[in-house]
Amino acid sequence: MERTLSIIKPDGVGRGLIGEVVKRLEANDLTVKAMKMIRMSTTQAQGFYAVHKDRPFFGSLTEFMTSGPCVVMVLEGENAIERYRTLMGATNFKEAAEGTIRKDFATDIEKNVVHGSDAPETARFEIGYFFNSLEIVA
Numbered sequence: 537m538e539r540t541l542s543i544i545k546p547d548g549v550g551r552g553l554i555g556e557v558v559k560r561l562e563a564n565d566l567t568v569k570a571m572k573m574i575r576m577s578t579t580q581a582q583g584f585y586a587v588h589k590d591r592p593f594f595g596s597l598t599e600f601m602t603s604g605p606c607v608v609m610v611l612e613g614e615n616a617i618e619r620y621r622t623l624m625g626a627t628n629f630k631e632a633a634e635g636t637i638r639k640d641f642a643t644d645i646e647k648n649v650v651h652g653s654d655a656p657e658t659a660r661f662e663i664g665y666f667f668n669s670l671e672i673v674a
């Protein structure tokens with residue numbers, strides 16, 4: 537069993553896609569172990585995306601992520617990190633496979649509806665960034 541962090545980004549929440557995303561997770565044996573809605577401050581978004589701080593899109597990305605509420609979730613399942621990334625599709629929706637969340641709903645390379653951790657170490661960091669152990673069901 538593995539855990540990963542999922543975020544439904546402000547474009548996804550704003551367009552009424554919470555249910556659609558959660559439906560796809562549950563249909564694919566990714567169990568929601570924690571869930572909450574948050575509105576990130578600029579400092580919080582910059583801390584979350586610190587690995588991207590030198591990328592040209594960092595300012596725009598952190599501004600977008602603070603532009604409205606996000607739904608953050610801890611997902612659990614066999615090989616959850618990779619399986620959730622497969623469900624999300626490529627970062628650039630134009631390159632995303634048919635049937636993926638980003639192919640079906642993303643409108644922009646930045647406004648791509650969802651986030652998912654990319655490795656066990658980043659999953660641990662990202663889950664801990666938003667949740668304490670009491671907030672994650674056993």
Ligand code: ATP
Nearest residue numbers: 588593597626627645646647648650651652653654
């Ligand atoms: P995420 O980390 O959100 O799950 P990812 O791992 O597919 O997505 P990263 O390379 O980690 O993509 O980039 C993080 C986020 O930064 C992307 O999801 C997207 O919102 C934004 N982003 C990435 N590349 C670009 C770009 N070239 N221009 C604008 N925004 C970008």
Ligand code: MG
Nearest residue numbers: 651652653654
């Ligand atoms: Mg990433």
